[in-house]
Amino acid sequence: MTGEHFTSNDLKRRALEFLKTRSLQDLKERDQHFMINRKELRYIVDVANISNEDVVLEIGAGLGFLTEEILSRDPKAIFAVEKDPELASLLKKRFGDEPRVKVICRDILELLPFKGKYTKVVANPPFSISSRILLGLLNSEFKIASITFQYEFAERLVATPGSSSYGSLTVLTSLKFNAALVKRVHKSSFIPKPEVDAALVKLEEREPVLDSKSWDLLNKMLPSLFERRKRKLSNALEDFIVRRCRIRRTTAKELVKRLISEDIRVYKTPPSEFARLAEEIRDYLAKPS
Numbered sequence: 001m002t003g004e005h006f007t008s009n010d011l012k013r014r015a016l017e018f019l020k021t022r023s024l025q026d027l028k029e030r031d032q033h034f035m036i037n038r039k040e041l042r043y044i045v046d047v048a049n050i051s052n053e054d055v056v057l058e059i060g061a062g063l064g065f066l067t068e069e070i071l072s073r074d075p076k077a078i079f080a081v082e083k084d085p086e087l088a089s090l091l092k093k094r095f096g097d098e099p100r101v102k103v104i105c106r107d108i109l110e111l112l113p114f115k116g117k118y119t120k121v122v123a124n125p126p127f128s129i130s131s132r133i134l135l136g137l138l139n140s141e142f143k144i145a146s147i148t149f150q151y152e153f154a155e156r157l158v159a160t161p162g163s164s165s166y167g168s169l170t171v172l173t174s175l176k177f178n179a180a181l182v183k184r185v186h187k188s189s190f191i192p193k194p195e196v197d198a199a200l201v202k203l204e205e206r207e208p209v210l211d212s213k214s215w216d217l218l219n220k221m222l223p224s225l226f227e228r229r230k231r232k233l234s235n236a237l238e239d240f241i242v243r244r245c246r247i248r249r250t251t252a253k254e255l256v257k258r259l260i261s262e263d264i265r266v267y268k269t270p271p272s273e274f275a276r277l278a279e280e281i282r283d284y285l286a287k288p289s
Contacts, residue, residue: 031126037189047146059123112136121145154199168222218278229267
């Protein structure tokens with residue numbers, strides 16, 4: 001198996017063969033797009049830096065093209081997750097003689113988050129579940145993830161404070177990972193071709209910035225603050241404390257005044273400041289009343 005090598009033309013031929021069993025419209029409705037560009041597949045796996053000690057989680061294994069590339073790097077094991085029963089059956093036939101490949105016919109969203117099970121994550125997931133996959137990974141433990149997302153979504157993950165793409169996912173991603181948008185992947189690399197380009201994103205673990213309780217509070221706080229992203233941070237934070245922390249308005253106003261020295265807009269607030277506020281509010285809530 002590890003000695004086999006398929007060119008992009010080989011992959012295209014195999015994808016088109018599968019397409020004979022389904023219409024293009026059916027695949028698009030299922031948000032299934034198979035990457036057939038061997039160079040891009042190789043790049044995805046290169047970014048994950050897989051060694052023979054790695055246990056790899058592959059999300060959306062599809063026709064097994066990425067699985068083959070991962071296997072060529074001689075990992076300890078690959079857990080190839082594929083929701084589609086027909087595709088999972090094809091994967092089991094394709095890798096039936098390879099004990100390191102475990103095909104799991106389940107929805108990846110049922111398996112996230114995970115702790116201490118996989119060291120690397122490699123994926124070409126459906127664009128439609130990008131946010132839910134990312135939220136699952138934000139609460140999981142692994143060393144490196146190499147994933148393709150819709151290009152505009154990927155831009156959000158590495159956006160700078162004050163930009164139009166900056167939001168709660170940017171903040172969480174920045175605090176949890178060293179994140180990088182590695183490269184743009186043209187839509188012609190897929191069959192069927194999606195309407196937009198993709199981007200390869202690298203997520204690498206970093207030292208935790210917050211303890212688990214502060215992290216949980218931050219996850220609740222950010223969506224509330226970014227509901228009206230151009231509000232002043234003090235006003236948005238005060239409303240959150242009143243509504244979600246069940247604190248009286250006068251007390252919340254006094255707390256916010258102590259916590260915020262420079263009152264800027266929510267969308268201009270850096271991740272480090274959001275982390276500090278979550279920690280300070282958590283400490284305040286933990287004090288005996």
